[in-house]
Amino acid sequence: MRIAIVGFGSVGRGVAEVLMEKRDVLKSYLGDYRVVAVTDSRGGVFDERGLNLKEVLEMKRRGGLPREITSIEVVRDVEFDVCIEVTPTNIEDGEPGLTHIEECLKRGIDVVTSNKGPLVVAFKDLMDLARKNGARLMFEATVGGAMPVVKLAKIDLAGNEIVSVKGILNGTCNYILSRMEKELLPYEIVLEEARELGIAEKDPTYDVEGIDAGAKLVIIANALMGMNAKFRDVERFGITEITPEAFKVALESGYTIRLIAEANRDYLRVSPRLIPVNHPLAIHGTLNALQIETDLAGEVFVIGRGAGSRETASAIISDLVCLSRYSR
Amino acid sequence: MLTMVVELEDKPGQLIRVLEPISRLGGNVISVTHRRDETTPLGRIPVRIAVQIDDSKVDRLIEEIESRGIVIRSYNRIKHTVTTTLLLIGHIIHTDLRDTIDRIDETGFAEVVDMRIIMPELKKPSTAIIKLSALNEEKLRESVRILKEVCMGKGIRVIEPL
Numbered sequence: 001m002r003i004a005i006v007g008f009g010s011v012g013r014g015v016a017e018v019l020m021e022k023r024d025v026l027k028s029y030l031g032d033y034r035v036v037a038v039t040d041s042r043g044g045v046f047d048e049r050g051l052n053l054k055e056v057l058e059m060k061r062r063g064g065l066p067r068e069i070t071s072i073e074v075v076r077d078v079e080f081d082v083c084i085e086v087t088p089t090n091i092e093d094g095e096p097g098l099t100h101i102e103e104c105l106k107r108g109i110d111v112v113t114s115n116k117g118p119l120v121v122a123f124k125d126l127m128d129l130a131r132k133n134g135a136r137l138m139f140e141a142t143v144g145g146a147m148p149v150v151k152l153a154k155i156d157l158a159g160n161e162i163v164s165v166k167g168i169l170n171g172t173c174n175y176i177l178s179r180m181e182k183e184l185l186p187y188e189i190v191l192e193e194a195r196e197l198g199i200a201e202k203d204p205t206y207d208v209e210g211i212d213a214g215a216k217l218v219i220i221a222n223a224l225m226g227m228n229a230k231f232r233d234v235e236r237f238g239i240t241e242i243t244p245e246a247f248k249v250a251l252e253s254g255y256t257i258r259l260i261a262e263a264n265r266d267y268l269r270v271s272p273r274l275i276p277v278n279h280p281l282a283i284h285g286t287l288n289a290l291q292i293e294t295d296l297a298g299e300v301f302v303i304g305r306g307a308g309s310r311e312t313a314s315a316i317i318s319d320l321v322c323l324s325r326y327s328r
Numbered sequence: 329m330l331t332m333v334v335e336l337e338d339k340p341g342q343l344i345r346v347l348e349p350i351s352r353l354g355g356n357v358i359s360v361t362h363r364r365d366e367t368t369p370l371g372r373i374p375v376r377i378a379v380q381i382d383d384s385k386v387d388r389l390i391e392e393i394e395s396r397g398i399v400i401r402s403y404n405r406i407k408h409t410v411t412t413t414l415l416l417i418g419h420i421i422h423t424d425l426r427d428t429i430d431r432i433d434e435t436g437f438a439e440v441v442d443m444r445i446i447m448p449e450l451k452k453p454s455t456a457i458i459k460l461s462a463l464n465e466e467k468l469r470e471s472v473r474i475l476k477e478v479c480m481g482k483g484i485r486v487i488e489p490l
Contacts, residue, residue, distance in 0.1 A: 166490065241485050245446040245455040246417055252444070253413060253457055257487060274415055274489040281490065 001033040001324060002048075002080040006071045006100050007087035008040035008060055011114050011141070014309030015084055015316050020053045022317075029321040037074045041087070041096075043067035046078060071096065075103040082323060084316060085113040086141075091215050091231055094121035105129045105137065112319040114141035114312050116215045120231050123222040138319035139223070143216040144169060144288045146311035147304030151322060153224045153292060160294035162224045164264035169216040171286030171306040172200050172207040173239050173259040177272075178284040181256050184244040199286060209238035210259060210270035217261040217268055224292075229268055237271040250274055256282050329358070330379045330386055332403035334393065335372040346377065349392040355381035374401060409461045410468045411441065414475065416456045418484030420445060431478045438462035438471030 003019070005012050019026065019035060026033070034050025043065040045056055059065055075083060083104040087097045097115040104111045106129065113119070118126060119139055130137045140150045144167075153162055168174050172194060179190045191208070194200035206212050214234040221227040239259050250257055258281060260273040275282050280301055283289050288306030293299050305311040336342040343360070350357060358378040366374050381389065393400060420428070429440045442459035460475065462468035472488065479486045 237485070241417055241453075242487075243417060243448070243453065243455055245448055246415055246487070249444055249446055249455055249457040250415055255413065255415075255457075255489075257415070260490060272487050274413060274487055276490075279490065 001030050001082060001320075003033060003035045003082050003084060003320075004037040004039075004074050004078060004080045005035060005084045005086065006037075006039050006074060007085060007097075007115070008038055008065065009086070009088065010309040011086040011312045011316075012038070012040070012084070013057060013060065014313035015086065016053045016057055018310065018313045018317055020057075026317070026321075030324045036080050037069060037078050038065065039069060039071040039074055040065055041071075044069045044071065044074065046074070048079070071100060072103075075100045075109075081109065082320065083109055083111045084320075085111055085115055085118075086316070087115055088117075089115055089215070090117040091120045091211065092117075094118040098122060101126060101137065102129060105133055105135045108133045108135045110136045110138070110323050112138045112141075112316050112323065114139075114316060116142045116212075116219060119219045119222075120215045123219065124228050136323060138323060139219065140319050141312045141315035142219050144290060144302075144304065145171075145306040145308065146314040147288050147290065147302050147306060148315075148318075149220065149290055149302065150223055151318065152300070152302060155322075157292070157294055157297055157300065160296045163293045163295060164262070165217075165220055165224065165290055165292050166260055166262045166281065167290030168258055168281060168283060168288050169213040169261045169290070169306065170207055170210070170259060171288055172204065173210070173213070174283065174288070175199050175286045176208070177239060177242065177256075177258055180242065180244060181247050181251070182284075184247055186244055187240060187242055208240055210236045210261075213259060213261045213270045214268075217263055217270060220261075221263040221268055225263060227263075229263075233268050235267060235269040235271070239272055242272055251277070254278075258282065330355075330381055330389070330403060331376065332379075332390075333363075333374050333376050333401045335368060335399040335401055336375050338367070338371055338373050343375065345396055346375075346393055346398060349389060349396075350377075350379055350381070353381060353385045353389050353392075355379045355385070355389065372399070409463065410465055411459055411461045412468055412472065412489055413457060413459050414472065414489065415487035416458060416479060416484050417487065418453050418479070418482065420454050420456050420484060421447070423482035423484065428475075428478055428482070428484075432460060432471055432475055435467075435471060435474065437467040438474075 037046045046069045085100050094117040098118040143149045176190050214236050218229050221229045255274045256277050261270045289303040361376045363374040433439045441461040445456040447454040476486050
């Protein structure tokens with residue numbers, strides 16, 4: 001299996017590390033594999049005999065990849081079998097990931113991605129393109145990080161109809177809300193704490209306004225529930241207006257507040273919700289969780305780490321293994 | 329659910345005369361409370377009995393008990409109601425709290441049954457936890473919809489239950 005890693009931020013590097021560290025184990029699943037190209041937004045390296053990932057990681061650490069090849073050149077011209085597309089998410093137009101994925105699928109090359117943008121913008125088109133060209137597009141890492149969602153529904157729960165999903169899909173918001181619940185502190189103070197811990201970005205809009213959770217919800221609705229939803233279909237409220245007093249009165253009645261992403265036949269919605277303190281979704285910290293309601297299996301509940309370099313790599317590797325196993 | 333207060337003579341074997349028809353009609357006695365301190369001038373003791381029984385059998389039960397010469401002082405069926413709890417954040421009081429509540433109560437099928445407000449500081453948004461009760465799930469959803477609409481017009485955020 002010849003692999004190209006397009007995008008070499010924290011997720012791309014995490015995948016490279018795992019491919020290196022776990023070579024012996026992964027070989028039994030993937031067969032002999034080599035990474036023939038690694039690119040980021042500025043440059044990239046290429047070797048058809050397989051790159052030394054340790055050296056590539058070292059180059060990146062020391063300042064950047066040499067400009068031997070660009071991402072576009074890789075997806076258009078290089079010979080390889082699977083593209084790991086892990087460039088940053090852009091939910092406006094899906095770029096640059098959208099073009100990368102389209103180019104690969106057109107050539108019949110399988111793609112594994114953690115990039116929500118292309119799937120939010122063009123889910124159905126990409127799936128059609130893949131089918132037409134006999135390629136496959138895997139995207140476990142786009143929703144819930146290491147928490148199994150897509151393959152859980154599509155493989156383990158195959159044959160079930162997914163009636164609805166309700167879950168916590170953004171660890172940053174969950175961290176902030178669960179800290180507010182514990183300490184009864186104002187939103188601004190807990191946000192500042194989250195920033196210092198590296199849990200929240202300097203500009204936290206994408207997380208706290210529910211955009212990230214909304215994007216994941218669109219992917220889940222399309223992939224698991226056969227919808228053709230767009231981001232604009234998501235009714236969306238963030239957590240910035242939640243007060244410590246809200247937690248106080250809620251707790252007195254046995255409730256807490258979490259940002260819940262919900263999809264069913266009637267609506268897609270990301271909003272703060274009152275949930276009983278002993279409900280399985282009343283989780284703490286940066287965890288993610290999803291409650292899947294099915295017609296045959298009833299309710300299935302998953303919980304796990306929704307972000308992080310190695311956690312996301314876990315989802316990507318599982319997609320790779322899945323591609324390899326089922327392709328034979 | 330049916331609750332009734334019957335007046336029983338203060339001698340052995342009276343309570344069974346009430347319980348027997350309840351049992352025969354498939355009712356389930358939830359509680360029996362003797363109110364000895366409220367003994368009537370004729371020396372009868374009011375006994376409050378709560379029974380879970382099929383709605384369609386209530387009339388027959390009342391008839392049977394009365395036909396045994398037992399005085400039923402009062403009885404009422406508690407309507408099957410559903411409730412939900414919501415949280416409101418915003419300028420709840422200065423946007424005419426009474427009107428907000430009235431808009432639910434005037435529907436006739438739902439009402440605000442409980443509310444608790446916390447006002448942190450002057451001019452800062454307050455928070456309220458509010459309990460709505462309605463005749464059935466459908467009416468409850470409708471009352472939540474009305475509340476959301478009223479609150480949206482007043483700039484109040486509604487946090488719904490899961």
